[in-house]
Amino acid sequence: MAKKIGVTMDVGNDGVAVITISNPPVNSLASPIIAGLKEKFRDANQRNDVRAIVLTGNNGRFCGGFDINVFQQVHKTGDLSVMPEVSVDLVCNLMEDSRKPLVAAVEGLALGGGLELAMACHARVSAPKAQLGLPELTLGVIPGFGGTQRLPRLVGLAKATDMILLSKSISSEEGQKLGLIDALVPPGELLSTSRKWALDIADGRKPFLRSLHRTDKIGSLSEARAILKNSRQLAKKIAPKMPQHHAVIEVIEEGIVHGGYSGVLKEAEVFRQLVLSDTAKGLVHVFFAQRATSKVPNVTDAGLKPRPIKKVAVIGGGLMGSGIATALLLSNIRVVLKEINPEYLMKGIKTVEGNIKGLVSRGKLTQDKAGKALSLLKGVLDYTEFKDVDMVIEAVIENIQLKQNIFKELEKVCPPHCILASNTSTIDLNVIGEKTNSKDRIVGAHFFSPAHLMTLLEIVRSENTSPQVILDLMAVGKAIKKVPVVVGNCIGFAVNRTFFPYTQAAHMLANLGVDLFRIDSVITSFGLPLGPFQLGDLAGHGIGLAVGPIYAKVYGDRMFRSPLTELLLKSGRNGKINGRGYYIYEKGSKPKPDPSVLSVVEESRKLTNIMPGGKPISVTDKEIVEMILFPVVNEACRVLDEGVVIRASDLDIASVLGMSFPSYRGGIVFWADMIGPKYIYERLKEMSETYGSFFKPSRYLEERATKGMPLSELKSSRSRL
Ligand SMILES: C/C=C/C(=O)SCCNC(=O)CCNC(=O)[C@H](O)C(C)(C)COP(=O)(O)OP(=O)(O)OC[C@H]1O[C@@H](n2cnc3c(N)ncnc32)[C@H](O)[C@@H]1OP(=O)(O)O
Structure with a gap:
């Protein structure tokens, strides 16, 4: 009508x-x-x-x-x-x-x-x-x-x-x-x-x-x-x-x-x-980009209705699991939190309580609502409670065999309609579900930390995931006040994959002799809340070291292998977790740059030996932004080329909500289109000639630059969706 x-x-x-x-x-x-x-x-x-x-x-x-x-x-x-x-x-x-x-x-x-x-x-x-x-x-x-x-x-x-x-x-x-x-x-x-x-x-x-x-x-x-x-x-x-x-x-x-x-x-x-103004252009784009994410071809237009999800099991009470449980509880969804021993379980429950108390003390939640949310949580050590759950979200450590065993077990203990989701950030969903006969109900639910606060939810579909399961997870995502973005299955999915060159480029610049605190400050002036080094501190360098080889295996042709993270850990710096990284973290005060970390950077520079003539390069602030963010745009191009996202604006919203890319710049692809693919292509070409293949422009970028087309204009190519 x-x-x-x-x-x-x-x-x-x-x-x-x-x-x-x-x-x-x-x-x-x-x-x-x-x-x-x-x-x-x-x-x-x-x-x-x-x-x-x-x-x-x-x-x-x-x-x-x-x-x-x-x-x-x-x-x-x-x-x-x-x-x-x-x-x-x-x-x-x-x-x-x-x-x-x-x-x-x-x-x-x-x-x-x-x-x-x-x-x-x-x-x-x-x-x-x-x-x-x-x-x-x-x-x-x-x-x-x-x-x-x-x-x-x-x-x-x-x-x-x-x-x-x-x-x-x-x-x-x-x-x-x-x-x-x-x-x-x-x-x-x-x-x-x-x-x-x-x-x-x-x-x-x-x-x-x-x-x-x-x-x-x-x-x-x-x-x-x-x-x-x-x-x-x-x-x-x-x-x-x-x-x-x-x-x-x-x-x-x-x-x-x-x-x-x-x-x-x-x-x-x-x-x-x-x-x-450019600000209005960026923000209006983000307004429509966010709303576009709720339109998924062959899912939201397939005449399906979301099924009610009343009880969810979360496996693993670590930082991610307890954050996910918190988000569900706050939206009145019953949660069963499973751990492997009473000590871990108690820790998980305490983290959930801490998350909820934190919201009360910041005036974001009433005491009444906090009590109601906590009353919906049940901690368990076995699978008995799984017999009537509507969804499971697995959030255990990134170990393939462990995840495969869990999903095999889930198939036996959960009802046939139950959605089997994994919060993995690096493991292929097809591998996780390899030992099951339930591939159609296996889906990725990739939350961002802290999961009860960050609004992005990447819904990762494999070629087997059913449209009904995707629709159900989208509805749950919305119910728990997230912005669900449906993405394809690849290492890093949309956001982490697009942004893996962010840290790498920063490491390359530091190894080329640029002061790391200057890099952070230039990037925060650009509008990201944290520069790449402080972000690394926040995530923990142990994680950086663990995921590096996983990315190297698939994207090795465009990796800069920096010894910096390993050297940092060797010197007892794991970032915010242990109070020392590139910065010093003390309770109640802002992170302070730690000048003593510069000796670690020097050691890394000696090992990589990439400074031309052994001398630090001289770069302007604009060049720093370009050397850090153009490789990100380049990877975004590959993500678009492979059809990992439905539309370019999905990657914009994912970059804004998942990486805090400044919304007033409209997201990573929108920003790149404002600059112009031709300029980015030419700069990357120059950089790759000077500094190597890490900067080599992708086929997609080259094609857009030569044809004068915006990056956001997709051809329906090799879609994974
Ligand atoms: C000088 C004066 C300047 C101004 O007035 S500037 C505009 C000021 N107004 C706003 O900023 C309000 C913007 N809209 C919203 O915040 C939300 O929307 C609402 C709270 C109004 C409704 O939220 P919800 O019920 O969740 O629906 P939904 O998915 O956000 O929107 C439904 C459809 O309505 C379209 N829409 C909403 N507001 C406007 C608008 N002001 N102009 C044009 N379209 C609008 C959306 O895009 C979407 O459309 P689709 O279903 O096709 O995705």
């Missing part, structure tokens, strides 16, 4: 015109909707039988904001003329300055432009539990329909700047306490109460309030300046590289100093500048 898109107006016998936005699924403000709103408001203002107006949204959702597809269109074409004029034309002139009172009837959500329209109404009535917020900064822009001016005037400057800078939504209940919502009523009474409220204003029984004209919540100029000073500090702390966070404070200040209308005009001007 075609989607019903448009704006309708029904005028009742009471003289109230109800204007309704219809644009499923979230009633976003697409251009025809904005045109429709203008037409209906004009009409309602002119008609003699209309005394008051109610604005609402269809299907229980007021409005999810401006249509983000339009931003994408602007990014593709650079043509700003497709952005309709809303802020003055519609919001100020036709709505707020209308002679007829206007009430917003809010249900479900009022976000971005949606809340901005509601704030231009003369009162707001809401159903319970509606989500209210101005999340525009997450898209690289600022509120552009007057939100920067009206929100402070309705909820106070401190609360408004907090909501805008942190893109934090509030419920309609909180909105009522703050004065954003005038009345909270059950959904069934929403329209009748709103109509009555509008008539009460028309008849002078309730005040006719224009948000932009209010000053009662702003305070004195000096108070406002003090709040904005705090906001500037907050912006610097949470988003030092985001232009929109800093711009929005200037725009708010304009309205405080020169009046709301002046603020509205400045807001419109800054909004249009920011729409075209």
